[in-house]
Amino acid sequence: MRRAAQLPRRCAAAIWRWLRAASGDDAYERYRTHQAARHAGEPAMSRRAFYEDTQRRKWSGISRCC
Amino acid sequence: MIRKISTVLLALAAAFAVGGLALYRHEPINALWILTAAVCIYLLGYRFYAAWIAARVLSVNASRATPAERLNNGRDFVPTHRAIVFGHHFAAIAGPGPLVGPTLAAQFGYLPGTLWILVGAVLGGCVQDMIILLLSTRRDGRSLGQMARDELGPLGGFAALIGTLIIMIILSAVLGLVIVNVMKHSPWATSTVLATIPAALIVGLYLRLWRPGRVLEGSLLGVILILLALLAGGWVDHQPLLRPLFDYAAVALAGFVIVYGFCAAILPVWLLLAPRDYLSTFLKLGTVVLLAVAIVLTHPQIKMPAVTAFTDGTGPLFGGKVFPFVFITIACGAVSGFHALVASGTTPKLITNEADVRLVGYGSMALESFVAIMALIAATLLDPGVFFAINSGAGVVGASPAAAVHTISSWGYPVTVEQMQALANAMGERTLFARSGGAPSLAVGMASIFGSTFGRGLLALWYHFAIMFEAVFIMAVLDAGTRVGRFMLQDLLGHLWQPLGRTSWYPSVLLASALMVGAWGYFLYIGVIDPNGGVNILWPLFGISNQMLAGIALSVATGIIIKSGKRRYALVTLVPLAWVALVTTTAAWQKITSADSRIGLFAAADDLARKLASGVLPPERAAVAPQLIFNQRLDAWITMLLLAILWFVILDMARVCVRRLRGLPLRSSSEAPYQLSRLQSATAQAQP
Numbered sequence: 001m002r003r004a005a006q007l008p009r010r011c012a013a014a015i016w017r018w019l020r021a022a023s024g025d026d027a028y029e030r031y032r033t034h035q036a037a038r039h040a041g042e043p044a045m046s047r048r049a050f051y052e053d054t055q056r057r058k059w060s061g062i063s064r065c066c
Numbered sequence: 067m068i069r070k071i072s073t074v075l076l077a078l079a080a081a082f083a084v085g086g087l088a089l090y091r092h093e094p095i096n097a098l099w100i101l102t103a104a105v106c107i108y109l110l111g112y113r114f115y116a117a118w119i120a121a122r123v124l125s126v127n128a129s130r131a132t133p134a135e136r137l138n139n140g141r142d143f144v145p146t147h148r149a150i151v152f153g154h155h156f157a158a159i160a161g162p163g164p165l166v167g168p169t170l171a172a173q174f175g176y177l178p179g180t181l182w183i184l185v186g187a188v189l190g191g192c193v194q195d196m197i198i199l200l201l202s203t204r205r206d207g208r209s210l211g212q213m214a215r216d217e218l219g220p221l222g223g224f225a226a227l228i229g230t231l232i233i234m235i236i237l238s239a240v241l242g243l244v245i246v247n248v249m250k251h252s253p254w255a256t257s258t259v260l261a262t263i264p265a266a267l268i269v270g271l272y273l274r275l276w277r278p279g280r281v282l283e284g285s286l287l288g289v290i291l292i293l294l295a296l297l298a299g300g301w302v303d304h305q306p307l308l309r310p311l312f313d314y315a316a317v318a319l320a321g322f323v324i325v326y327g328f329c330a331a332i333l334p335v336w337l338l339l340a341p342r343d344y345l346s347t348f349l350k351l352g353t354v355v356l357l358a359v360a361i362v363l364t365h366p367q368i369k370m371p372a373v374t375a376f377t378d379g380t381g382p383l384f385g386g387k388v389f390p391f392v393f394i395t396i397a398c399g400a401v402s403g404f405h406a407l408v409a410s411g412t413t414p415k416l417i418t419n420e421a422d423v424r425l426v427g428y429g430s431m432a433l434e435s436f437v438a439i440m441a442l443i444a445a446t447l448l449d450p451g452v453f454f455a456i457n458s459g460a461g462v463v464g465a466s467p468a469a470a471v472h473t474i475s476s477w478g479y480p481v482t483v484e485q486m487q488a489l490a491n492a493m494g495e496r497t498l499f500a501r502s503g504g505a506p507s508l509a510v511g512m513a514s515i516f517g518s519t520f521g522r523g524l525l526a527l528w529y530h531f532a533i534m535f536e537a538v539f540i541m542a543v544l545d546a547g548t549r550v551g552r553f554m555l556q557d558l559l560g561h562l563w564q565p566l567g568r569t570s571w572y573p574s575v576l577l578a579s580a581l582m583v584g585a586w587g588y589f590l591y592i593g594v595i596d597p598n599g600g601v602n603i604l605w606p607l608f609g610i611s612n613q614m615l616a617g618i619a620l621s622v623a624t625g626i627i628i629k630s631g632k633r634r635y636a637l638v639t640l641v642p643l644a645w646v647a648l649v650t651t652t653a654a655w656q657k658i659t660s661a662d663s664r665i666g667l668f669a670a671a672d673d674l675a676r677k678l679a680s681g682v683l684p685p686e687r688a689a690v691a692p693q694l695i696f697n698q699r700l701d702a703w704i705t706m707l708l709l710a711i712l713w714f715v716i717l718d719m720a721r722v723c724v725r726r727l728r729g730l731p732l733r734s735s736s737e738a739p740y741q742l743s744r745l746q747s748a749t750a751q752a753q754p
Contacts (some may be wrong), residue, residue: 021146022153022641023344025281034140051279052336057142059335060569061209062407064343064546065162066237066398066612
C-alpha cells in the first residue's frame with residue numbers, strides 16, 4: 001500500500017533524473033564523480049570552465065541535423 | 067505469451083489501417099488511419115526487422131565493451147543509459163527537414179508521401195542509422211568520413227568530406243529561404259523571431275556568468291522569454307507606430323539572416339549558439355508531443371486527394387514527376403544521409419551496450435519519420451486550393467490574388483480571394499499568398515489542429531507559435547551548420563597554408579566564416595529574388611545532396627558488411643543503396659538534361675536567356691534575369707558534381723567488394739579488438 005502511494009513520487013523523480021541527464025544539467029556533477037574516482041588528486045575544473053569547455057567540444061563537430 | 071498476443075494484435079491493426087488507406091478513394095479519409103498505420107508499421111519494423119539485423123547482420127554482442135566504457139573520460143566518452151542516449155540522438159537528428167519535405171511533397175497527394183515515409187524509414191533510413199551507429203561504436207566513434215577512408219580508401223574519404231560541405235551550404239541556404247518567406251511583410255513573425263536573439267543572449271549569459279551549467283533553469287527562463295516575445299509580437303502587430311519597424315521585404319530579411327549567420331559563426335558558442343540550441347530543443351520536443359496529442363484528439367479529415375494530377379510533373383511547388391521527385395523531396399523523413407554524420411559523431415561515444423543501437427539508431431529514426439507523417443497530415447488537412455495558394459510562387463500562378471485563385475481554381479482546386487483573406491485575418495497576417503517554402507502552410511495546418519483542440523479564438527497565436535517554433539530551430543541548424551562548415555573549410559584551407567588550419571586563429575576564423583556564409587548567402591539571395599520562389603530549385607538540390615550522402619553512408623555500410631564475410635546479408639544495405647542511387651541519379655539526370663524548363667536547369671537558363679534577349683520580360687524581371695541564368699547553370703554543375711561523388715564512392719565500394727570476393731589483399735578492418743565488458747548491465751544482458 002505504501003509502495004503504491006510512493007509510485008507517483010518515484011516516477012516524478014525518475015523523469016527528473018532523465019531530464020537532467022538528457023539535457024546535460026548534471027554534467028558537472030558527473031564530471032566531478034568521474035574525476036574523484038579516476039583522477040583523485042588532480043585539480044578539477046571549475047563549474048564555469050567546465051561549462052565553457054563542454055560547449056566548445058560539443059559544437060566543434062556535427063551535432064545537429066537537417 | 068503476452069509478447070506473441072501483442073505482436074498478432076499489432077500485425078492485425080497494421081493490416082487493417084493499411085487496408086483502410088488502400089480502400090478509401092475519392093472521399094475524405096481520417097488522419098487516424100494514417101497515424102495508426104504508421105505507428106503499427108514502425109513497431110513491427112522495430113520488433114522484427116531491427117532485431118533480426120542486430121542479431122544476424124551486425125552480430126551485436128552485449129558482452130563487448132563499447133568505447134564509452136573502454137575510453138570513459140567523464141566527458142565525451144561516458145556510458146549512458148539508453149533512454150538518455152535515445153533522447154540525445156533524437157534531439158540531434160530531428161530538424162526542420164521532415165517538416166518541410168513532406169509538406170512540399172503533398173502536391174502529389176497524401177498517398178505517395180505517406181507510403182515513402184513509411185517504407186523508406188522502416189527499410190532504409192532506420193536501417194542506415196542503426197548500422198552506421200554500430201559500425202562507428204565498434205570503431206571508437208569514428209566519423210563517416212574517417213570510416214570511408216579507413217575501409218574504402220583515401221579518395222572515398224575525401225569525396226565524403228566534399229559532399230558534406232556542399233550539403234551544409236545548400237541546407238543553410240534553403241532553410242534561410244524558408245524563414246525569410248515566413249517573415250516577409252509579417253511584423254508579428256519578424257518581431258518574434260528577432261526577439262529570440264536577445265532571449266538566447268540572456269540565457270547564454272545566465273548559463274555562463276550567473277548560474278554556470280544549470281541548463282534546465284536557463285532553458286526554462288528562455289522558453290518563458292520567447293513565449294513573452296510571441297505575445298509581444300502580437301501586440302506590436304497592432305501598434306501603428308511600431309508595426310512598420312518590423313515590416314520588411316524579402317531581400318532585407320535575407321541580408322539580416324546572412325549577417326546573423328556570420329555573427330553566430332564567429333561569436334563564442336556559449337553566447338548565442340549553445341543557448342539557442344537549448345531553446346530550440348525544448349521547443350521542438352514540446353511541439354512534437356503537443357502535435358501528436360492534438361492530432362489524436364481532433365482526428366481531422368484529410369482534404370487533399372490521395373493522388374493529384376501533378377504526379378505527371380506539372381506541379382506548382384516544384385517541377386518533376388512523382389518518380390523520382392517525391393523521394394528526393396521527402397528526403398529526411400524517410401532516408402537522411404545527414405543522420406549518418408550524427409550517428410558517427412557524438413552518439414556512439416555514449417552507447418553503454420552494443421544492444422542499445424536498436425533503440426537509439428532504429429528507434430530514433432522511426433520517431434523522426436513519425437514527425438514527418440504528422441507534418442504531412444498538417445499539410446493535407448488544408449483545403450487543396452488553400453494549400454496551393456499558400457505554397458505557389460507568384461511566377462507560377464500569377465502575382466495578384468485574383469490571378470492566383472483563378473489559376474488554382476482552374477486546376478480543379480477551388481479557392482477564393484475572400485477565403486484566403488479570411489484565413490489570413492484569422493492567422494493575424496495580411497496575406498498568405500505565395501508564402502512558399504512549406505513552413506507557413508504547415509503553420510496554418512498546425513494552428514487549425516491546435517486551435518480546434520485548445521480553443522479556436524487563439525488561431526493567430528497558434529499560427530505564430532508554429533512559425534516561431536519553425537524559425538527557432540531553423541536558425542539553430544543554420545548556426546550549427548555554418549560553424550561546422552567553417553571548421554571543415556579551415557581543415558581544407560590548412561592543407562594550402564598551414565596557419566589557416568588553426569581553428570582559433572582569428573584571421574582564419576573570419577576568412578573561413580565569411581567564405582561559408584558567403585556561399586550559402588549567395589544561394590539564399592538568388593532564391594529570394596527568384597519570382598518562382600526559389601524553393602522550387604533549392605529544395606530538390608538539397609534533396610539530391612542529402613540522398614547522395616545516404617548513398618555514401620550505405621556504401622560504407624555495404625563495404626564493411628561484405629568485408630566482414632557476411633555477403634549473404636549484404637542485401638540489407640544493398641537494396642536501399644540501389645534505390646537511393648536510382649532515385650538520385652534519375653533526379654539529377656533530369657535536372658541536368660530535361661528539355662522542360664520547369665525541371666531542367668540548363669533548359670530553364672536557356673529559356674530565360676532567350677526571353678531576355680527577345681525583350682519580352684517585364685523590366686523588374688529582366689533586371690534579375692542575368693543572375694538567375696548564371697545561378698541555374700551553376701546549380702546544374704553542382705548537381706553533376708554531387709552525382710559524380712555518389713558514383714565515385716559506389717564504385718570504390720564495388721572495387722573493395724570485388725577484391726574481397728576474389729580473395730585479394732585489402733585494407734584490414736578498422737574495428738577495435740574485442741574486449742569483455744565489465745559493466746553490470748552488459749553481463750546481465752549477455753547471460754539472461
